[in-house]
Amino acid sequence: MTKYHKGQFVKVKVTGIQPYGAFVETLDHVEGLIHISEVMNDYIHNLNVFLSVGQIVKAKVLDVSSDGKLNLTLKENDYFRRQERKKEKKSVLDEINQEQTIGFESLRQKLPEWINKSDLY
Template structure:
């Protein structure tokens, strides 16, 4: 498959070829590679990606974004793991950041401002849950 044949939302299998502090590179086939950003490897805060992923590990991941200009593929492990529960008590199968790119749209920081309070609430909820576990 080429990068153009992959589709957002597809679950694919790949092999981790390298790990950096910000994420893990995954070979999807002989010619296509994607990245699991550290925020997409596990629900909640991840201080060390090496706790979750190892080089040469085979993983099932969901394609969450394909940049239309560069062909870069963003992957997620947490989208196919157990559902996440937000502050409202809703089960969310995949709550990921979609890095949609279109150079013709000039919204600036408006989308961030609109979502900021929800992100803060979800983060506080995650922190409270982690404190309860410990």
């Protein structure tokens, strides 16, 4: 029987990364998985941007399977929460509507507005 329980925070080492999540191991060699949807609330296209093999992170136990493996989340890890807040600040380029045709004249008209917005950040 494992000593880990739901709601507990544990330090884990990333042992492998797949498109669907990161395989991890506790210091006493209990295996687990952090599903890609449990890294942060934002959509993540590439998990390698946030995690790397060998990295040690603090994760929260969501569940312990019958074979003792851990199902973990990073959503309550302060580092990953800060990453979410950084993503909330949108670039001026994010405001350009894809359907909108941008030409040199409209860029000249928008430039002062974009400069003012960039100064706010």
